[in-house]
Amino acid sequence: PTVMSRSQRKSYSEDLEQIVESSNKHSIPLAGKRDYELQAYTDMFRNKIIEASKKEGEYQADIKSRISSGEISELEAEEINKNRQSYVALAIEEITPLAFAVVREAADRVTDLRHYNVQIEGGAIMSDGNVAELKTGEGKTLTILLPAYLNALTDDGAYGKGVHIA
Secondary structure: OOOOOHHHHHHHHHHHHHHHHHHHHHHHHHOOOOHHHHHHHHHHHHHHHHHHHHHHHHHHHHHHHHHHOOOOOHHHHHHHHHOOOOHHHHHHHHHHHHHHHHHHHHHHHHHOOOOOHHHHHHHHHHHOOOOOOOOOOOOHHHHHHHHHHHHHOOOOHHHHHOOOOO
């Protein structure tokens, strides 16, 4: 596990708060949508991820071409890629608040259970591949819907990404 400094924890906490706030803002107009309109968001999200995946493929092909031509070395390519986020990761980061709002609205309609802010935070933490601890009765089952939905939007699917409910 990665150990975060105090400033890193503060920054991460602020990022989580931003996801919750944005998700809450998106929730208001979603309440008035019909079911089929809510379902259409899945295709919109998938298309955004597919486009990002194509862009990432083009980027990686360009890097390989530059290595092959001798323009850059493999070590330089590693350095270039080391501190960048993939286009897919950026797309997922961009859609996360709205996707969480869609899941929240769908869960509310189907189960009459609405995600609390702390569950949105837990979903964001798990979407980042981290562990979120929730105690008995805090809604682990409802929380896991959030990262499972995001992961299912990619080609890997929820199972391929390692979402695990214990």
